[in-house]
Amino acid sequence: MKEESPANTPSENQNVSGLERHGYGLGDLASNLYFQMFNMFLLYYYTDVFGIGAAVVANIFLFSRFFDAINDPLMGIIADRTRTRWGSFRPYILWFAIPFGITGYLMFYSPQLSGNAKIAYAAVTYVLCGMAYTAVNIPYSGLMAVISKSASQRARVSATRFIYAFLGGFVIVQFLPSLKNAFGSGDEILGFRYTMALFAIIATILFFITFLTTKERIKPDPQQQSRSDILASLKILFTERPYLVLVLAGLLNLTAVAIKNASNIYYFKYIAGNADEVASFGGGGWIAMILGVMFTGVLIKFFEKRQLIIWLTILGGIGMAAPFWIDPSARISNPGLSTGPFSLFGLQLNNIEFIPENARWIYLINLIGSFAAGPPVALVWSMYTDVASYIDWKHKRRIAGLVVSAAVFSQKFGQAIGGWFAASLLAAFGFQANQTQGEDAKLAILLLFSIVPGTLIIIQGALIFFYPLNAKRLHTIESDLAQRNT
Template sequence: MVNKQNTYLSFGEKVAYAAGDVAVNFFFKFFQFFLFYYYTDSVGLSAGVVGSIFLVSRLLDMVTDPAMGAIADRTRSRWGSYRPYLLFIAIPYGICGYLMFLNPQLSMEGKLIYAFITYSLMMLAFTAINIPYASLSGVMTPFSSERTALSGYRFVGAFSGGLLLTLLIRPLVKVLGVEDEAEGFRLTMALFAVISILLFWVTFFFCKERIKPAPQQKSTIRNDFSSLLKNRPWQLLTLSYIVHGMYFTIHGAVTLHFFKYWIGDDSTAILGPFDLSTLFLATSLLFSIIGASLTKFFCAYIDKRMLVILAALVNCIIMVAFYFIKDSNLPLLFVLQAINGIAVGFIPVLQWSMYADTADYGEYKYQHRNTGVIFSAALFGLKLGLAIGGALAGWVLAAFGFIGNIEQDAQSKLGILLCFSLIPALLALIKIFIMVFYPLRDKTMEKIELALIERKGELHAPSQ
């Protein structure tokens, strides 16, 4: 029988795992909240071109993401299958992140090419380190409830990293760049790159892999993707996460534009180093930390699938409310952002825990475990949602006549408002519809866990 006590995770190991997502979100949250603004208002690229960069660069991920998952699944080392990548890819990850913000003095065509190449390289490094990082959660413990707790710690780290980035990015850009915003971004992101490297190493040194595929499993690429394509829970979960990525990105991409062109965000004299857009984004992330922290508690009473549906419903209602509030009631805008932040905090905790459930389901149903491929495809879905959301924001703003750093007319302001409110509301509604059909319930997972433990017997962790 399995020694269950050895498969429950210590507080220290959970915190060490969360450190990795702090590192991830120093860049990922920048991509969601600031990168669109950086390319349009600091570099000077057009909104439509930026949207196209985001989408076209994702074509490479169609190959690299599943390939990375398959490679990680087949890696055998003294540290396990997934941890080595946290050690060796951390430095390239930091360097690629820094290169995105060099902003060399090139022609507009040269800046476009440079942006596309460096963004694509960063996404490649992001794939190489984040797929093993995400997959690690699926092999640290065999219990779904414990993975949910681990996922809670992870996203407290993720939202904390995003909160730190959001609070510090604008003040640091102003202080380090003085009058040169692009130079401020370069120096600020160099600092975050160094911190990210160190945090990934914390995860490497203090986390362990405990779950291995069954010895008799035949790990071929064909088997990996055959079992994946038959895994209906994974398919629905990935589709819902693509939509969630679109929702979160299109709203986040235009938040700075909303405050700059709708609210008139020139309030630094009152708010010190922070402007309203910074505080608005920070409000969401602060309350997302609360939501992520509470997820484990609510899971004791409500099925994970239903919690996702309820959270998405809150997202939908609040996005509709934003459309009608506009700039008429700033305090109410912040209150609703806080409530929305709590709901946003639930979703990634639940869904990444559910991805590990789909890996268990695939092993139970088809006698084939492909944790890395499961999580690589999940990450591709999230990045695809990020890309489509960013592309939609760019294309909608371009269609409504938006041009950065000028006074916006009523039509271009309407485009910003739609991306900030009603379009995300529609996407949240679509997510609810998808999750209604998700078949795995918590009670089902309890039965699957016990069946897999009995089938595989004792679990063996790597020696170091």
């Protein structure tokens, strides 16, 4: 059960308005129009549309993360030491929104190339987009640590943020297939190109809104400038257990999610026999996760945050692994939930099926597991800001940017490892794009869809047992910081 804490918090003047919470959340909608596009469709795009071998794609994914090993912490250090009239973190959202939009579009531009030139283009644009993502997303994530001194307020901001993050995933999985078909008229290259152009424009505008509606309330430490100070901050990070637990947990989570999302379209195309089902399957899962996040505020009134994350994460992992034992042809009768055909931007699109009529059993399992996965994702990100407060309290160092840079790096590195592993396993088991798959390739797809990501998620939940910052300790930290600042 949740630990009791005094009713009056020391940061009552740190309340974040609804407008600001939603303005901040729109930034993660912008991020996830890219991040979830990469998670769910980039491997498929490279292998089945752009025409690159799975083993080559695996190497591109892995190679690009060597740049992030330097770029991400460097961006965190730079943001921590930035001093402008807009604050330390918000300026980067303004400055890099447009480069973020342009590089994402270029990834899916698909020029007429062949051989090594095609591979080079994919690698260069993927790296450039990763660098732009770093430049805007690390400051964006760091902003949550300085948006309020109150841990409870930051948890509310995080919950709102992830409603929009999951909405981004829903938009991608539901609208990308229809938009791609409508824009491309059967040409998947053109379909992806024009759809990504639309998402790039929307993402850029959303980041501008985030910049305009947010505020930094915790002022930077003017003494944090020197090289020795940077080295000391890095040393602190890698000796603090709360930080190390969260980084490893984040790496496990994003690796699992990348594997699962990348495998969805392969599962429905080559095993279930209907690639179009990926939209309804994924869309239902994202809606369930959004509902889970919306219930987060209720759940943390009755359960301590750390315990809630542990058990819901393990439940979500079990749900993710379960389809390994479910016959893909087994169906359940239900009335279905669909919108019917509709028009968007003048384009006639297919109906959205949140749950298709006569759905497969894996839909029900996916809904339960996705609902359970919603609250932990939002709460874990609020934990990163708690760690930043803990380091400020213990070491008198405000290094929120550096702390969240590790979160973003583990996110991107997990995505890369997951994509690399999925592509490598497909290549090793004889996968051939756009052909009938042998039993070995089908087994690889099924493992990627169920057992592998489910096991990683269960391990992640168990790892949170070792996270030491409970509600009582956080309240003490918050009170002490308020007294020190006064």
